[in-house]
Amino acid sequence: MTQRDVARAAGVSTAVVSAVLSPKKNSSIRVAPETAQRVHDAVQRLGYVPNLVARSLAGGERRLLGVFTYEPVFPSDRANFFYPFLLGIERGVERAGYDLLLFTSRGDEAKGDTAEGRKIYPSGANRLRLADGAILFGQEPDKSELTRLVAEEFPFVTIGRREISAGQISYIAADYASATRDMVAHCAGLGHARIAYLGEKDPREQHLDREHGYWAGLEAAGLVQRHDWLLRLAPGDLDAARMSRLRAEGVTAILTESAAHAEAAEAVLKGLGLSVPKDLSIGVLAAPMEDRPEFRRWTRIRIPREKMGEAAVGALLDLLAGRAASPVQRVLPCTLEPSETVQPPAI
Template identity: 50%
Template sequence: MTIGQRRVKRVTQSDVAAMAGVSTAVVSAVISPKPGKTIRVGEEAEKRVRAAMEALGYAPNVVAQSLAGGQRNIIGVFTYEAVFPSDRENFFYPFLLGIEQGAMKRGQDLLLFTSSSLDRGPRSIFPAGTNRMGVADGAILLGEEPDKSELKRLYDTGFPFVTIGRRIAEGADLNWVAADYAAAVEDVIARCAALGHRKLKFLGSSRVREQNEDREQGFLRHGQQGLELSVERFDPAAIDAAWTRQCLAEGHTVVLTETFAHATALERQIVERGGSIPGTISVVALAAPLTVSADVERWTRISVPREDMGERAVEQLIARIRAPEDDIANITLPCGFVPGETLKAI
């Protein structure tokens, strides 16, 4: 946490009442209207309460309303993916296994949020303006590209959460568990150099997120003496015959691709030229595909400790729930190197 940054507390009914200019009893009556209640809430007062709830990001805690306060030992899991990763071949599935293992070890129940989506557009933490995850003590957020404005809003409410993957949102001190992509790519470069490669190209995605920055940083930092390193970023569809011809003419002997889509697109161009990988040029994939196939095994690549990341995210979240006043302590876990058939010595 940066010096002078004040940690926000979780929004309560008292906060809503203060903003709306009503008593907490009125807020409670709006949230949980029951027949026979003595408190009657006027239309204007109800409007002010609901407006305050949305402005503050308050979510009615339906579990706490039925239990006598305290923690419920319930962890929420939210994913921004359009389909919840229940397929074993899905890239995100191992994260869920790790989360489940971590929850079981620590006596926590899991609550999966699979319906917090709008009729159109991406999933939202705040459908209809409120955080439905408030029924849990805290939550783990999973997905390729979370909405940064939602992360900031969730942080401002004081709701405990941990993201899987390094995330930065302006004005928020986020808690995350991430893979050490920078060190993994740096290791790949050292292995390529040991095999005689001297001219290496990093071929990355056009959309740059935190994990993309980390891979590029690992590619460029601590460069080996005598190595020529270059970076290009564009979509896989832009890998055409002209680009491939120029890449080879410039003398590159290995390409580090940020996605499997880049790797397979490059291979198609090489094959159309009558060449092969690694016969014509070597390729190392720096990320796993979102859907695993049998073809993946032959590629030289890095591996991400996904189950371990899921379990450590549970550990981090429980620590955040129990001691919200403590400083953020983010975790970066090492990746592995998987030898394959697409990298050869020269």
């Protein structure tokens, strides 16, 4: 059904139908109440549904916010690390009276281009333009696509701090630097004077934020700072030799950038006949990719993921309405959650 069909059934012009279904403040068309009722009756009788894309092309506003993730599977499982972000986004969008458009396909399936993962520009065109603006999240964003979005002045906000050389990006991020400083202070308060750091081999922005917090925390607490106690390697590359060296040099606590690094460190300790936290305390500066009850034994930080999703919606709406100058860049505080894996060092 089209507006022409509705107009014919109601005995009015298509301009009148448009004025009733898409009223504009400055419209010169005045529609009597009884005529408007005939239009609504015809809509109900015919089952007419507006074409949102066509309406947006005419009016310039879709009231649609897009959500795009570079993750290989869209986060529909409640145990997925990224699922709370989506909950927060949905809550923020609903409160604002917008609809949500999820971009869930991978690449250009018509060309069989699925191996490379999700793409914003699968065929050279920005498919996010179906929406007024978009929220992007995921572990491995394509920086070249972010650069194109900035060049096009397409409004978007990333969840997580992202940087490109060609401009600045609006983002909502967790305050990992402050959270890491808090973790260092917590360890120092329990008596740990020598604290090592175990992180990703190829650090991204969020990992560098944690590292900055590590050094700042050591300095604030007056603790020993040694660059060879900061190890950047894949979890599987942590071996007994490295762990034994750290312990021989008096390290009593390790902070890890990921749950995988923490579990790898504990496995190496077990191989040496040692345990956490009796022989070495471990604090985790992240959450696991899957919410597992057994992980709650770890001293860790809680990331405000739902709040970050809501805040991303608010930031995007501010950009769309011109209430904020681009870029919008905010960090939200994390919460330290002490547990059994960080205890006072053995004397």
